[in-house]
Each structure stands twice: as C-alpha cells, then as structure tokens.
Amino acid sequence: MRALQPAPQRGLLIVNPKASTGSRRRTKWVVRQLGEVIDLTVRKTERRGHAEELARQGAEEGFDVILSLGGDGTVNEVVNGLLADVPDAESAPIFAPIPAGSTNVFARALGLPWDRRRASMAIVDALRERRTRTVSLGRVVSEKEDRLFTFCAGLGWDASVIKRVESYRKRRNIGAHYARAVMAELNEHGVEGDSIDVELSTGESDQSTGMVVVQNCAPWTYLGTLPVNLNARASFNAGLDVLILRKLDLPATTRTAASLLVGREGPDGEHAVTHHDLDGIRLRTSLPQAFQLDGDYLGERTELELSSVPGALRVAC
Numbered sequence: 001m002r003a004l005q006p007a008p009q010r011g012l013l014i015v016n017p018k019a020s021t022g023s024r025r026r027t028k029w030v031v032r033q034l035g036e037v038i039d040l041t042v043r044k045t046e047r048r049g050h051a052e053e054l055a056r057q058g059a060e061e062g063f064d065v066i067l068s069l070g071g072d073g074t075v076n077e078v079v080n081g082l083l084a085d086v087p088d089a090e091s092a093p094i095f096a097p098i099p100a101g102s103t104n105v106f107a108r109a110l111g112l113p114w115d116r117r118r119a120s121m122a123i124v125d126a127l128r129e130r131r132t133r134t135v136s137l138g139r140v141v142s143e144k145e146d147r148l149f150t151f152c153a154g155l156g157w158d159a160s161v162i163k164r165v166e167s168y169r170k171r172r173n174i175g176a177h178y179a180r181a182v183m184a185e186l187n188e189h190g191v192e193g194d195s196i197d198v199e200l201s202t203g204e205s206d207q208s209t210g211m212v213v214v215q216n217c218a219p220w221t222y223l224g225t226l227p228v229n230l231n232a233r234a235s236f237n238a239g240l241d242v243l244i245l246r247k248l249d250l251p252a253t254t255r256t257a258a259s260l261l262v263g264r265e266g267p268d269g270e271h272a273v274t275h276h277d278l279d280g281i282r283l284r285t286s287l288p289q290a291f292q293l294d295g296d297y298l299g300e301r302t303e304l305e306l307s308s309v310p311g312a313l314r315v316a317c
C-alpha cells in the first residue's frame with residue numbers, strides 16, 4: 001500500500017508587474033516552477049498599496065503560503081498585509097520573497113542567492129521540503145503610520161538620498177543613481193541636518209545631526225554584490241540595532257563612507273556609534289526630517305517609536 005501524501009500547500013503569488021527586474025517571461029517561469037510544488041493562485045498588483053490588500057485578503061482566505069514577486073517595497077507590503085489580522089506568526093501564512101527588484105535586501109539577508117533564478121529555485125526547494133524559519137521584524141509607530149519593517153528604517157540623511165534616487169526613477173544602474181544622489185545631496189544640503197534626539201530602551205540617550213538608521217538584520221543595503229554594513233551585528237535572531245551619526249563634517253563623512261564600503265564591521269568612532277539588540281528606540285526632531293522604511297521614502301516625520309517584534313514571521317527558506 002502506498003503511503004498517504006500530504007495535501008499540497010495552497011500558495012498565493014503576488015506579482016508586482018512594475019518591479020525593476022521583473023518581466024512577463026520571468027513571471028511565467030516562476031509560476032511554472034512554483035506550480036510543481038504548491039497549488040498556486042497568481043494575483044497582480046495594480047497600484048501602490050495593492051500588494052498589502054491582496055496579502056491581507058489571502059491570509060483571510062486561508063492560503064498556507066503567500067509569496068511576493070517584486071522588490072523590497074512589495075515585500076514590505078505583503079508582510080504587513082499577511083500579518084495584519086493575526087495574533088502571532090503561527091496563525092499567519094508562511095511568507096517567501098522571490099526577488100524581482102534591484103537590490104532585494106530582505107531576500108538576500110535571509111541567505112538567498114544573489115542570482116535571481118537560483119534564489120527562486122532555493123524557495124521552490126524549501127517549499128517542497130516544507131522548510132521554514134522564524135524571523136524577527138521591526139515595527140514603527142509615528143504620527144502617520146503603524147507599520148512593520150523587514151530590514152531597516154532611517155531618519156535624516158539616508159532617507160533624503162533615497163528620496164532623490166526615487167525621483168531619478170531607477171530603471172537601471174542603481175549604483176550610478178545612488179552616487180549621483182549622494183553628490184547632489186552633499187552639494188545642496190551638506191550632511192548636517194536638524195538634530196534628532198535619540199532615546200534607547202536601555203535608558204541611554206544621544207543626539208544626531210546627520211542620520212539615524214535602525215536595522216532588523218544586516219546588511220543595510222548592497223551596492224551590486226557588495227554588502228554595505230552600518231550595523232554589521234544586526235540579526236533576525238536579536239532585537240534592533242541602531243547607528244547614530246552624531247556630528248558630521250565632510251572629512252568624517254568620507255571616512256565613514258570608506259569604512260562602509262571597504263570594511264565589513266561598519267563604522268565606529270567619535271562621529272558614529274552603534275547599539276546592538278535593543279527592544280526599542282524613540283526618535284524626535286524639532287523640524288520634520290526625511291524618513292525611509294525598507295528602502296522606500298515615505299515623507300517627513302518628527303517622531304518615531306521603533307520596536308523589535310521577535311519571532312514575527314515564518315519564512316520558507
């Protein structure tokens with residue numbers, strides 16, 4: 001007598017057709033590969049915010065697995081949607097990020113290969129073998145939102161640069177756009193902004209006049225295959241890490257930039273301090289400052305409450 005096979009998992013693939021390295025051909029290939037291992041439904045996004053609605057609806061409909069095919073913006077929306085109405089990770093669908101953006105930080109931080117085809121096949125294998133792992137997330141509450149983030153949040157200078165990169169619209173050559181945005185930002189505003197007051201859950205406090213970057217995992221981003229580490233010890237198995245750039249002048253910025261690109265440990269010194277494994281961080285500014293979440297510019301904010309959400313999400317990987 002043959003052993004009973006478990007029923008195939010029901011999967012929902014949420015496709016962002018506008019993602020920078022997606023295509024119809026690639027979507028077809030991904031759908032074919034996934035169709036071999038799960039009972040698959042495919043839905044496409046039509047606008048910003050739609051992936052979140054589709055994921056929320058998918059969780060309500062009882063899909064076992066929800067996958068994104070897009071970049072980190074789509075990952076952020078899908079994760080927020082699938083966890084919106086559930087009490088814990090165990091009650092939510094399993095998530096898997098199939099990379100189709102330009103940097104795909106979350107997927108790569110999970111250990112998926114840089115090569116997009118190999119990354120997709122790694123997810124297919126994990127689904128076939130029903131391999132999952134649970135990771136932490138970050139949460140940000142401000143005057144405008146209450147959202148989860150998968151890898152980072154930033155207030156100040158890095159968010160201003162991201163705003164510029166988005167305004168160039170990054171179809172190709174993200175590295176060149178990034179360099180151009182950094183130079184334009186330096187020329188126009190320099191690196192010193194209004195001060196940001198920082199309060200840590202440990203009771204310590206500090207002040208920054210450049211930027212504060214909070215991470216849920218490492219690295220902060222990639223330039224091509226090169227990881228850029230601001231908080232090199234940040235991990236899915238720990239609380240949040242934070243980098244506070246205290247006071248910046250141009251030579252210090254150049255040294256910090258060099259240590260980010262060349263070193264693996266991230267910056268540390270009199271101008272830049274990091275803190276590891278925190279439960280929470282509160283940021284306050286007198287004037288609104290640029291804010292980014294998972295690499296998407298979201299506008300300006302004056303007050304952010306960031307906290308770690310341990311064991312928040314189950315991922316197939």
Ligand SMILES: Nc1ncnc2c1ncn2[C@@H]1O[C@H](COP(=O)(O)OP(=O)(O)OP(=O)(O)O)[C@@H](O)[C@H]1O
Pocket residue numbers: 016017018019020021045046047048049050051069070071072073074075077100101102103104170295296
């Ligand atoms: N059909 C659509 N039309 C326009 N925008 C969309 C559509 N679907 C999703 N979006 C938005 O596109 C934004 C960018 O998507 P995503 O991050 O997936 O790709 P990307 O920009 O290519 O990735 P990366 O940031 O890694 O380069 C997201 O914020 C998402 O809300």
